[in-house]
Amino acid sequence: MFVSKVFRLPEVSPARRFPSFSACLPEDIPSRTADHGPEPPVRKPPKGSSQLNRWSRARAIRSGRRLDSPALRKMTAPHFSSPPPTSSSSSPSLSQLDEIPPSISDDFQDDGEVAAAKAIYMVSDGTGWTAEHSVNAALGQFEHCLVDRGCPVNTHLFSGVEDVERLMEIVKQAAKEGALVLYTLVDPSMAKSAEQACKLWGVPSTDILRPTTEAIAAHLGVAPSGIPRGAPGRKAPLTEEYFQRIEAIDFTIKQDDGAQPRNLNRAHIVLVGVSRTGKTPLSIYLAQKGYKVANIPIVMGVELPKALFEINQEKVFGLTINPVVLLSIRKARAKSLGLDGEMRSNYSEMDYVREELEYANKIFVQNPVWPVIEVTGKAIEETAAVVVRICHDRKQKCLMPRISKRY
Amino acid sequence: MFVSKVFRLPEVSPARRFPSFSACLPEDIPSRTADHGPEPPVRKPPKGSSQLNRWSRARAIRSGRRLDSPALRKMTAPHFSSPPPTSSSSSPSLSQLDEIPPSISDDFQDDGEVAAAKAIYMVSDGTGWTAEHSVNAALGQFEHCLVDRGCPVNTHLFSGVEDVERLMEIVKQAAKEGALVLYTLVDPSMAKSAEQACKLWGVPSTDILRPTTEAIAAHLGVAPSGIPRGAPGRKAPLTEEYFQRIEAIDFTIKQDDGAQPRNLNRAHIVLVGVSRTGKTPLSIYLAQKGYKVANIPIVMGVELPKALFEINQEKVFGLTINPVVLLSIRKARAKSLGLDGEMRSNYSEMDYVREELEYANKIFVQNPVWPVIEVTGKAIEETAAVVVRICHDRKQKCLMPRISKRY
Structure with missing residues (x-):
């Protein structure tokens, strides 16, 4: 949905008209x-x-x-x-x-x-x-x-x-x-x-x-109805998919950022990665498509929940990212959160970023069933497409991989 | 994204093959x-x-x-x-x-x-x-x-x-x-x-x-590039819209269900309505489009946060729904949550539903600047289209209403 805009204008100091x-x-x-x-x-x-x-x-x-x-x-x-x-x-x-x-x-x-x-x-x-x-x-x-x-x-x-x-x-x-x-x-x-x-x-x-x-x-062999969406005569949206989607969104919000590991077995997809690899927006995007998603942060010194290793391992996906890109995202984030001093330098410095990504990588190596997706340079939609494709490919071992729906 | 499926099969008792x-x-x-x-x-x-x-x-x-x-x-x-x-x-x-x-x-x-x-x-x-x-x-x-x-x-x-x-x-x-x-x-x-x-x-x-x-x-007057999304040669997605969208999603998740009223002034859109009028999925849908959304539940006996009336009132949207439909949604929800006895009957009975919708309606009448959107029979996308249209119409008092973007 989001395509880049270009601003080729000279830098000037912002002079805001409206206080709000x-x-x-x-x-x-x-x-x-x-x-x-x-x-x-x-x-x-x-x-x-x-x-x-x-x-x-x-x-x-x-x-x-x-x-x-x-x-x-x-x-x-x-x-x-x-x-x-x-x-x-x-x-x-x-x-x-x-x-x-x-x-x-x-x-x-x-x-x-x-x-x-x-x-x-x-x-x-x-x-x-x-x-x-x-x-x-x-x-x-x-x-x-x-x-x-x-x-x-x-x-x-x-x-x-x-x-x-x-x-x-x-x-x-x-x-x-x-x-x-x-x-x-x-x-x-x-x-x-x-x-x-x-x-x-x-x-x-x-x-x-x-x-x-x-x-x-x-x-x-049927003519289109010619009736716009939402017009009288079109069916109501309270289909099973509607409820499924609502449930997926509710579930995904509640499971954000490692919350409630006891529910991991109810997820369709579990995303694992260090901070700022896009776990939350990816989770939300997939939830909109009807998947219940849980995401779990990898933080050095914090053990991953036991439940993660007890659920079906084919649900779990690792996310990784280029350290330079991650650092720039984190710096922007730290600034936007108003963090500085000790915390910011710890959170955003290059050595720390590299060390944390290596730590994550070791976890991924220990869990070879988890596909590891490189998110650098990928839009949320693109990573989502990869996750969904792998999900469906895994179940169609003897078929031509595809994502199918009934209407 | 979700279109109805049809199952015209006779009812039989479910006999599940897989324990999970x-x-x-x-x-x-x-x-x-x-x-x-x-x-x-x-x-x-x-x-x-x-x-x-x-x-x-x-x-x-x-x-x-x-x-x-x-x-x-x-x-x-x-x-x-x-x-x-x-x-x-x-x-x-x-x-x-x-x-x-x-x-x-x-x-x-x-x-x-x-x-x-x-x-x-x-x-x-x-x-x-x-x-x-x-x-x-x-x-x-x-x-x-x-x-x-x-x-x-x-x-x-x-x-x-x-x-x-x-x-x-x-x-x-x-x-x-x-x-x-x-x-x-x-x-x-x-x-x-x-x-x-x-x-x-x-x-x-x-x-x-x-x-x-x-x-x-x-x-x-330009030929298309012919390069698929995500292919080398296509630009990276870390545009300002990317960050804007991530921020909107982060904000919206944190503001779900009346959390942190002190941040209401930072929202682009504030949704107000009784439980199960679809505030959360609507918020998430709008967040994906880059809007920071807060939603606040109307619950009888619980005062709305003061901050709601102190922010720009043109950001606030009321949601309402047909009581029969609301009751059926709530009953399904209560069942899915495993609620029963006192709580369930209180939450789902018709009189209570009507009373609560009337209570909400009184609040809406007292706040005539808030547009009130009837969500009965509307898909999330349709309600979202109405909200976004009103948002943009309001700012274009002398122009032809439209939702514009730069590329």
């Missing part, structure tokens, strides 16, 4: 690029520091200071027909809006840099998450352009678009902004209207889900 | 359909009981007892060329596999009912989550068939397919099973191979993401 703004974002983390030496020209190694530095710049932008780069100044906002937001207002609603995280914030429409970006409109008569997911995945194919060649893109999600009037408004606005319209409209008359209106106003457009739906319709 | 199997699923919940009177013929009201009843039947199926219905017996498994799993084995690996939740379990290939289902293969050179998401969404358009007319579908996800040999194996197997192949292969030569092989072997196939990718390529 600082409350919802971590403290500034100074640039530490010097720690890592020069960077290769094309592919950058994963580094928390420069990314966090970008984040801090992003916040500076959002805090409303002026842009100094002439290259940016000449990028004006020719397309936006709506009046700019009243940026000097300090009404409660505006101060709240500032608290939405920067990547999903909308208050960048008065920002010269971003207005020059190409716009992609995603229009859905449902939640819009399918459009968002597909567009994110497709944009992954343009990272070389987004990151290196500087063609910024803004996506705009219009969800719950259930009447033609609203649809027409959106298409008209897309025409004004020169946007691409990508839609998932399951009501055939809405889809037709979108197609015709886009044609009429010269807006490039694509129905994201139609090829998939048509292929399935042909395969099943 | 019962450990990972909740206790049997007896059918309580009598509580609710007769059902309308087409659209069923949301009911935990009958769904859970289905679940219990599903477990009976999975536990390996024989199918008694002649209609089911005549559905044989003509397509599967692989040998059936060794069902009488009691090796640790098989007992583990049973612990994977039923909806995402693969061990149904020896099951007469399901083998008669139409197969959909999803093939990806990445995580496969985009294919899965799109196919789930598209299958939502065939619920009328899946549920009411009985054309079961099995999906099979093949992720991380990075070489042509594996791709060919999968396509061949699809041909044998009469499967539809839906793929997201970003490497153009892989996509071409899939297309040609499917044509050659008469397998219907569609490239799920191609129309979207091509539309974006034309819009940006």
Whole structure:
């Protein structure tokens, strides 16, 4: 869901407009690029520091200071027909809006840099998450352009678009902004209207889900219902999967960070690794998919719970990570937690990190049934895909490995 | 991600093959359909009981007892060329596999009912989550068939397919099973191979993401990279969004169920509602999208934390639900927790449920700034879409409401 944003702006000191703004974002983390030496020209190694530095710049932008780069100044906002937001207002609603995280914030429409970006409109008569997911995945194919060649893109999600009037408004606005319209409209008359209106106003457009739906319709020999999700006539979501998923989430939250080892036997998946290898977000991601996940931290000097070795060992997965990357993540974390002095140096220094990873590695060697997954450079979704694949491969010893579901 | 499965099998007593199997699923919940009177013929009201009843039947199926219905017996498994799993084995690996939740379990290939289902293969050179998401969404358009007319579908996800040999194996197997192949292969030569092989072997196939990718390529005037996610050459995921998301998840877990009211001001979204209105799964879903969420239970006789009324009121959302549905969810929950006697009757009886919802309603009336969302019949994703939409609409008072992101 999360694709990188680029901030190629000069560093300036953050001048926050709203006093409440600082409350919802971590403290500034100074640039530490010097720690890592020069960077290769094309592919950058994963580094928390420069990314966090970008984040801090992003916040500076959002805090409303002026842009100094002439290259940016000449990028004006020719397309936006709506009046700019009243940026000097300090009404409660505006101060709240500032608290939405920067990547999903909308208050960048008065920002010269971003207005020059190409716009992609995603229009859905449902939640819009399918459009968002597909567009994110497709944009992954343009990272070389987004990151290196500087063609910024803004996506705009219009969800719950259930009447033609609203649809027409959106298409008209897309025409004004020169946007691409990508839609998932399951009501055939809405889809037709979108197609015709886009044609009429010269807006490039694509129905994201139609090829998939048509292929399935042909395969099943059944026409699609044309009823959006959540509309009357669609079935209620209180299916067994619903309960299974809720239970998995409840279980996983309660088992976070080594809590309640007596329940380990009830987990579908048990993740083991040192602090900041991403055990918690991975657990949560898998829980959303219906797996009950427990995660257990490896801490030097703290024995792993006995129960871990008594449960089915094929449930257990080790996570490991490159020490340099781990150190940068931990440093960022320590700073964000406001830790310093003794504790921080102990937690984040390189020797300690290496020693702890070696300690973890020894445990992994002693437990050869546990697959050990290298998480360096992997998104949560990617590690999750590996875990799930191994889980299912293990049970299909004589079949072609696959993850199957019934509908 | 979770679409309903159908189990139209006669009720039989569960006869579990594997002793470890019962450990990972909740206790049997007896059918309580009598509580609710007769059902309308087409659209069923949301009911935990009958769904859970289905679940219990599903477990009976999975536990390996024989199918008694002649209609089911005549559905044989003509397509599967692989040998059936060794069902009488009691090796640790098989007992583990049973612990994977039923909806995402693969061990149904020896099951007469399901083998008669139409197969959909999803093939990806990445995580496969985009294919899965799109196919789930598209299958939502065939619920009328899946549920009411009985054309079961099995999906099979093949992720991380990075070489042509594996791709060919999968396509061949699809041909044998009469499967539809839906793929997201970003490497153009892989996509071409899939297309040609499917044509050659008469397998219907569609490239799920191609129309979207091509539309974006034309819009940006840039060719897609053709590099799968996670492949060398793709950027590392330690972006600011990565850290933002991790922080959101960490925050949300710590704030679950009214914990640490002193941190409420740091939340982007605060959910308020009585027990079992889905606050926790909704919080977690939103956290995955980068929002820091706190949730606070409304319990009669327990005062809401003062901090809730001191923070920006535009962050707060009330959740409400139909009392009959809530009661059925709570009864299922109480049973699964093993609660009975005093506590259970107090927690789950109708009068109490109504009274508590009225109590919540009074609080909502006293706080008119809080939008109150009716969650009855809504999937978590749908409620999340409503919350996010309101969040963003509120900040765009003079713009066309949309949820925007920068790339």
